[in-house]
Structures are given as structure tokens and as C-alpha cells.
Amino acid sequence: MKIxxxxxxxxxxxxxxxxxxxxxxxxxxxxxxxxxxxxxxxCWKIIFLSCYKxxxxxxxxxxxxxxxxxxxxxxxxYFGQNISVSQVNTGSFYKxxxxxxxxxxxxxxxxxxxxxxxxxxxxxxxx
Numbered sequence: 001m002k003i004x005x006x007x008x009x010x011x012x013x014x015x016x017x018x019x020x021x022x023x024x025x026x027x028x029x030x031x032x033x034x035x036x037x038x039x040x041x042x043c044w045k046i047i048f049l050s051c052y053k054x055x056x057x058x059x060x061x062x063x064x065x066x067x068x069x070x071x072x073x074x075x076x077x078y079f080g081q082n083i084s085v086s087q088v089n090t091g092s093f094y095k096x097x098x099x100x101x102x103x104x105x106x107x108x109x110x111x112x113x114x115x116x117x118x119x120x121x122x123x124x125x126x127x
Contacts, residue, residue, distance in 0.1 A: 002094075003085050003086065003087055003094065006085045006094065006112050007084070007085045009112070009114050010046065010083050010085065010112070010114065012114075013036055013038070013044040013046065013114065014038070015036045015044070015080030015083060016080055016081070016082075017079055017080065017081070018036050018037050018038065018039070018079065018080045019036075019037040019076075019078070019079055020034060020035065020036060020037070020076075020078035020079060020080060020100050021035040021036070021037050021043055021119075021122070021124060022034075022035045022122075022124055022125075023035075023078075023100075023103075025054065029051055029054055030049070030050060030051055031047055031048065031049055031051065032047070032048040032051055032054065032105075032107060032109075033045060033046070033047050033048075034046045034047075034098075034100075035117075035122070035124075036080055041118060041119060041120070042116045042117060042118055042119060043116070043117060043119055043122070044114060044115075044116060044117075045113075045114070045115050045116070045117050046083075046112065046113075046114050047112065047113045047114075048096060048107050048109040048111075048112055049109055049110060049111040049112065049113060050109055050110035050111060051107055051108065051109045052090065052093055052108040052109065052110075053106070053107070053108040054105070054106075054107050054108075055105065055106045055107075056103060056104065056105040056106075057103065057104050058102065058103050059077075059102040059103070063102075069125055071126060072126055073126045073127075076126065077101060077102045078100045078101060078102060078103060079100065079101045080100060080101075081099040081100065081101050082097070082098070082099040083096065083097070083098050083099075084096070084097045085112075088108055090108070092110055093108045093109060093110055094108070094109060094110070094111075094112070095107070095108050096108075096109065096112070
């Protein structure tokens with residue numbers, strides 16, 4: 001079953017309690033990218049493709065700093081807690097439930113791609 005394969009690939013990143021370096025939503029919500037630190041020279045890139053629904057809640061209602069873009073790395077509090085994959089009744093979509101400690105997401109998408117990339121290739125707003 002593909003759900004188990006996707007879940008296994010995500011779990012292989014060992015994202016639990018790892019720092020989330022960035023989250024990007026691109027192409028009018030069609031793709032969502034999460035960068036997960038692995039404390040080495042590389043990091044994991046998880047891309048959710050052909051997104052149908054995206055729902056998220058942040059800590060904006062309770063944090064003291066108005067804009068995340070003005071924060072520095074030590075002020076960010078996004079850490080991988082749980083990512084789970086399940087099937088949705090609408091066609092060939094998967095439901096991905098994500099907890100990043102101070103951000104929760106639910107994504108319905110058609111596919112997930114996972115790769116390793118060099119941190120030296122990243123251009124992060126907090127650097």
C-alpha cells in the first residue's frame with residue numbers, strides 16, 4: 001500500500017524533535033515544501049505535490065514578535081513532532097497531518113517527494 005511506503009519514507013528522515021528550517025507554499029498552493037534539519041551538512045526536503053486542500057494554524061495569536069520574518073534562528077520554535085499519512089475518499093489523494101510544535105497542518109495531496117539537499121545551497125530568511 002502506497003500510504004505505508006510514504007509514511008516509511010517520511011519516518012526515514014527521523015524528523016522527530018528536529019528543527020524545521022523552513023516551510024514554503026508555492027505555485028498557488030500546489031506545492032508545499034518543508035526543510036528538516038538533520039544536524040549535519042545536509043537537510044531533508046519533503047515536498048507535497050498537487051495539493052488539493054491546505055489548512056494550517058500558527059502561533060500568531062500568542063507570540064510576542066509580530067512577524068516571523070523578523071525573527072532570528074534561536075527565536076524560531078518549529079520542531080518536527082508528528083507527520084502521519086492516511087487515505088482520503090476523494091480520488092487518489094493522501095491526507096498528511098503535520099505537527100511542527102507551534103504549527104499544525106493538514107494537507108491533502110496526490111504525492112510526496114523526499115530528498116536530501118546541502119544546507120550550503122539554502123537561502124533562508126533567518127540566516
